[in-house]
Amino acid sequence: MNSGIPVQYFLILATVMFFTGIYGFLTRRNLITILMSVELILNSVNINFLAFNRYLYPHKLEGMFFSLFIIAVAASEAAVVIAIIINIYRRFTTINVEDVNEMKF
């Protein structure tokens, strides 16, 4: 099927995507872009699961279903995050993450 492409390629792709997401999480100042970075991270994990499932363990559907549920969880998580972000916007009139630091030390 996809025998031409080794599974490692997928994994490397996912890893790069994963750490790109992490980079975004660490650097973006806007809360919404941070949320986007989280989505990137989750997506990369999905790729991993699917690649493993397809290449190595196609006799079961665990990887696929895991990805499915990750998507579902990500969706609900995103909903709550956005709700909170909106609340933050109401309270702080900004969604710059660096300004949201009333509590520290």
Next chain:
Amino acid sequence: MASIMFILFSAMIIVFSILTVTSRKILRAAVYLLFVLVSTSGLYFMLNYQFLAAVQLTLYAGGIVVLIIFSILLTSHISQKFESSGWKKNIFSAIAAITGAILSIITILDYRFSATNEAAKEVNMRLIGKSLLSVDYDGYVLPFEVISVLLLAAMVAAIVVAKKGAPKTIGLPKINQE
């Protein structure tokens, strides 16, 4: 053919991912994210997970990205440009991310994956449906049920937080406002 497609998709994914996390215009970032998600679903097609690819397109690209864009519209001006974050933060984050990536990749490449010998299952809607409702081994009815609770809770949670109520009286004394 497959490898060309893989190269295409993965290039898109990587490029747009990086653009997503570096673009200084938020709406553009959202659009790049959409591209990433779409490319990913392309990969899923490639891996023969058509159902999941569809879910990815509808739920992720269709749902979440739209949600994100809405919230962007609610909270920002479209053309608003961020001042770029401090270079220190960028450098250190990049170092951390690159170290992590190198570590992971080295470790992955170090490992010899071995595929199972058992026969592969043909992934089709019937199988997916059966598995989703199966209570046996490799059946996923329980997570399916649990996720419904999660979705309900998330819905309520979002409502609780976002519900707009006029701040009538605030019972807490001033001291706690700070």
Next chain:
Amino acid sequence: MSPGTFLIMRHELLLIAAALSVLIAEIFWNPEKKKSISLFSIILFGVVTIIGFLPSPAGALFGGMYISSGARLLMKNILNIGVLLVFIQSVTWLKKEENVEKISEYFLLLISTVVGMNFMISAGHFLIFYIGIELATIPIAALAAYDRYRNKSAEAGIKLILSSALSSGILLYGLSMIYGTTGTLYFTEVTKLFGNNNLQILGFIFFFAGMAFKISIVPFHLWTADVYEGSPVNITSYLSVISKGAAVFILIIILFTVFPVIIATWQKTIFVTSILTMTIANLFAIRQQNLKRFLAFSSISQAGYILLGIIGGNQLGMASVIYYILVYIFSNLGAFGVVTAISNATGKENIDDYNGLYQTNPKLSLIMTLALFSLAGIPPVAGFFGKFFLFTAAAQKGYYLLVLIAVLNTIISLFYYLLVVKAMFIIKSENPIKKFRSDFPTRFALGICVAGIVITGFASIIFEAIRNLSFGV
């Protein structure tokens, strides 16, 4: 599957039923009488708690995805007790005008997190575990942001949910590696197929980092203080006791049942992180002025001690951890109960505000002292026994150095607990907190906590019962 087998899932089913009942009540209840939803929910949950204690069969369902055993039931029951106490403590706060219209949401969300935790504890498959852990976290984030009119509350919410999302991302990445190397996510199968190669250890470390986030282990703890401080007090106590307890439970189950092969690795991991956790948390706690923040660091350091029970990988260790969580529930809820009562009555949350408290509110001061002493591990209260058993468990495997570091850390922790005691008893104040009388639920909950703090230690039967249900690697 016969309907009888559902009995095994009794906890989860009852809880879901309870959650739905609250939802239905919210819909059909007379809006004027919304306040009584509190009572309704508490009674409902009390019933669930009691039923949970009835004997129940053990076994696996859904092809091994759901596992029920004596230890897991015990953990769920212990959590239920804690949740019930938190519920009772919340009543006063929920009566406040700005909260009245969200009472049922409060209970609904909390009960659903309990559902998540129960599934997490009963997980036999990483998928259930993952969904459980998310279910146990996402609603809490919303609740942390529950005080919509307080900046800090919103900040706490966003910090919690984004950190948690990051940590689940890392955890998932780790899980994906475990899946990739073993080809399965069923606990029983992973155990068999797990080796000791680098990729699996990488997967394990990332998984551990995700779990460590939930338990607030250094260096994955930084969210804790801010979230605890910003959240409403009751949510803080819920986070510090129930969420943490559940995460500890599932961590110990997974470490003992899924990863016995790499015991050497996770022992080293725990060794390093527990030293870091105890020390750093204590160092931070010394300086705190806000009591919630103070208790946050205290609870982080408690997590460090708990790791001592896990590190041995023995039956005694598991027993001591479960026992300690029980004791910790009573002690921490005792402390938070007092903080809640005072916060509700006066809105004061700083240690300085407590100056001279004993003169005006001796009972609250005594309860607080008792709770803090229990947290510090001073006899004759239960915390002493709890800590002693934890240390014994670590010493059994020869981790004397770790025990020494831990006991030296308890001295630092004693220092800051005594700072609070000093404020209440010793320092004189110009205008101390006025004398007030708490309402019945608060007093009731505090009474239970005090009884728990005092009795749990002396009544050896509790520990022995826990030990009989525990197991080692």
Next chain:
Amino acid sequence: MINFSYTIWIPLLPFLMFILLGLAGHKLKPKLSGLLGTGGLGIITVLSYITAFKYFFTSEKVDGAYQKITALNFTWLQFTDKLHIDLGVLLDPISVMMLVVISTVSFMVHIYSLGYMKDEKGFERFFAFLSLFSFSMLGLVLATNIFQMYIFWELVGVSSFLLIGFYYQKPSAVRASKKAFIVTRFADLGFLIGILILSFNTKTFDFITLTNPAGSAIAQGGGIVFLGLSVMTWSMIFVFMGGVGKSAMFPFHIWLPDAMEGPTPVSALIHAATMVVAGVYLVARMFPIYALSAPVALNVVAWVGAFTSLFAAVIACTQTDIKRVLAYSTMSQIGYMMLALGVAGYGGHEGLGYMASMFHLFTHAMFKALLFLGAGAIIHAVHSNYMTEMGGLRKYLPVTHITFLIACLTIAGIPPLSGFFSKDEILAAAFHSNKLLFAIEYAVAGLTAFYMFRLYFSIFWGKDTQYHHTPQEAPATMTVPLIILAVGSVFSGIIPFNKLVTSDGKILESEIELMIAIPSVLIGLLGIGVAYIMYRKESAIPDRLAATFKYGYKWAYNKFYIDELYLFVTKKIIFRYISDPVAWFDRHIVDGTMNTIASVTQNFSFRIRAFQSGQLQKYAFVFITGAIMLAILFIYLWK
């Protein structure tokens, strides 16, 4: 065997009296408490005399030697199987002799005090303390073992402390009592160390076992050598250190002159007749060990005695406080006794010095008590201690005058008074042993006569001083003891000590050696003559002499600056260079370390607060780096 068990009452009675007066004294009438104390002492005196009679004249002798009789003994404190402190009564010639001395002098002093201390505040307290002292002193001499002796040794010390500081509101008295206690305490440290070494090597405290000439203690003790000397020698030197302290020998003599701050009867009893000779008694008690097993230590005894006697005599010539003169005289005389012991040997004619020492102890007790009581009567009359403020008192105080003169003659060694006999024996013993020591003692005899008569003439003759109040002779309670003691001083010389008190208990054949006796009398007369010339009438000779020997006089007058030396050592070295630094070290280094640990913790806690910056992304950064670090650590570094 004669039953001596009643002797337990001899020490016990004063103890009960002490308890009674101490607890209930302030409720009794002062006079009654005084009479109670005196009465108790009277009974003891009678008992002592009975005991002495029975012991010396009716008890059985073995081989012609007096036996050591343990009248009573019980274990008070068990250390090990062999080492235990017993309390008991040991009767042998010297302890019986001491009984007589102590009870006699003490009884006299009690009677005297009834008059002397009349109208003093704390009268009953005074008698309580006197009873305590009597108890301790009697317990000391009757001790059956060295540890019992140490116990009472300490008790004597404390009663001395209490009595010197009797006028506790007078700062000088407080200082003196403190000094006396601490100096003797330091000496007692040596005693205790000596006991420890002794007991470690001999495994016994018991005197009879220890001093048995044929016993194992003496036989084996000399064998083990430490730093060049045998352990026995070490232990005996240390034990002697205790004696040096108690008997005010050089260099621990400094407390005795100051101790004169106490009431005069106390000086008479404790600091002249009884307690200060405890050191002599101690050496005598351990004599067989000294003589047979630790000759080096015995040599030390001799030289310390000789030096002190000379040293004190020189100082005595320059002092003007009459009690101080007497105090130095006491030191000098005790030096004699020590010397005598030091030159003695065990048994036979060698033991002459031993006998002489005990003899002198006895006679000295009489005449020195007499001198002090006489001085007390004088002070009582003129309200001053300084002989420069006295003169011509013979007219006012006839009884005192006569008895004082007798005492002076006795101490000067004029025959046939008792002092002559005892001093002569000492000189003889020294002569046969070491000519240098003899020469020193010979000179001291002259000095003694000189300073005593300097005192005598200055007080009773000399210038006719005008007094504010006409001095009056003391009441009968004071003069009667003077007379009794004067009689004692005159006649005690005829007691045949050579038959009664000897080193081995056997009779010692000795007679007056004219070769030695005549010169000694002559030098005594010479001293008297010089004093007569210088002090009979007011004259300028003393001042001129003092001017001629300016530095010598100044040094002697200032007691050779030994006090200052001590002061330097205590104040400067102990306080400033040890204690204060220790206290500083404790506060700043030891405690400072603890505080530093605390502050470093706090400081560190403050430093690391940047981690908790409130920035979500920094938290995440730590999270990620933490996870990566752990992964690197456990995958590649520490697998």
Next chain:
Amino acid sequence: MDILSLFIVIPVLTITAIIFLKDAHQVRLVSAFGMGLQLLMAASLVFLYLAARHAGNSDEMLFVKDYLWFKSLNIHYAVGVDGISVAMITLTSLVVFAGIFASWEVEFLRKEFFVSLILLATGVFGFFISIDLFTMFLFYELAVIPMYLLIGIWGTGPKEYSAMKLTLMLMGGSALILVGLLGIYFNSSPGGSQLTFNILEISKVVIPLPAQRIFFPLTFVGFGVLGALFPFHTWSPDGHASAPTAVSMLHAGVLMKLGGYGAFRVAIFLMPEAAHELSWIFIILTSISVIYGAFGAIAQKDLKYINAYSSVSHCGLVLFAVLMMNQTAMNGAIIQMISHGLMTALFFALIGMLYGRTHTRMINEMGGLMKVIPFLSVCYVIAGLASLGLPGLSGFVAEMTIFVGAFQHPELFYRIVTILAVSSIVITAVYILRVVAILLLGPTTNEHFEHLTDAKWFEKISAITLIGSVAAIGLAPFWLSTMIGTSLHPIIEKILALNPF
């Protein structure tokens, strides 16, 4: 109910009674009654004990009661006493009794004061009757914690600082002990049978030497902190100086003895080989304590500081003697604990009473008190004399037993160190007399002092109780010495059997 457990039950009942009392005046009566009862119990315990011994009962511990508590860890609630514990219990009840009367006039939060005080006492009693290491440790910590409140609330001077320092340092000690105890526990059965916390059972096995080398120092130093072992003694001066009277009494009198007793009963008894091997290190430390404490006391001006340093010196002697590991020295150590407990309690009681009158503790601000308040002054002198080791009072007996015992040590090094330690008696005399001279004797310096009143009845009870005990031991030490000595026999035999000198 066995007699030993009553020693815990009675204080607990007293506390309960106090809590439910409405009238603040009755509080002290109830306390005095409860602790008086405790004193009677202690007296009867002495008689019961001696009677049992006389009847030929030669068990190591008498009145043993053993209840299984935590089955899985084999933790028992086990009590039992030998002569040593009986002596310590008697000491404790005496000091507590005197302490109650010494704090008769506490006004501020009286109820809480007595509750804390008796709670502390409960811990101490529990410690002394325990023969199970777990319960022993439990009671040990229980005794330490009330100190914080007692000093912090009712203390004087820099009380918060002192209280915190004291608590933390003592807890630091107990931290070491905890590790030591766990080490002992897991090595308590080299044969592989049931592990145990029971002291008697552990004493029958030989803990492997490598383990002993680790856990002996931990345990010894841990207990040594409480026993004011140099350089871990610095909590003591500040703590004592800031503590209220009764607390100083109890603390110096009893609590510090926990250290000595624990070092003896746990560290040395259970791990004699390591003790023998390592004793020289600790001998050096304790000798420093002895001398250093005494010198430290000379330079102080505050009465309580003087006494605190003196306690360092005297308690150093206890540990010193224990380390000599022979019958006589250990006997002396125990007597010294009792003796020091009584006289230092007396000291602190008197200092408290003086302070209550003169409102100062600086010796150079006082003077000539003998004339004004003779009773207290005489008591002070007696305490001082006891402290400097006057025969006829308890200090002498204790010190001499220690010195003679220590000097029997076969090795020269130990004997030389003993001589150093002996020299402390002179330094003691110096600082005691200095204080007595400045404080009590001489003319009255301050005219305000002319009108001071002498001791009240309750103060007299307090002082006389203690003086009586001090004198009783000093005059008739044999029964105490014998009682302790017979109990030491089995311990010494164990040590001798393992280390034939």
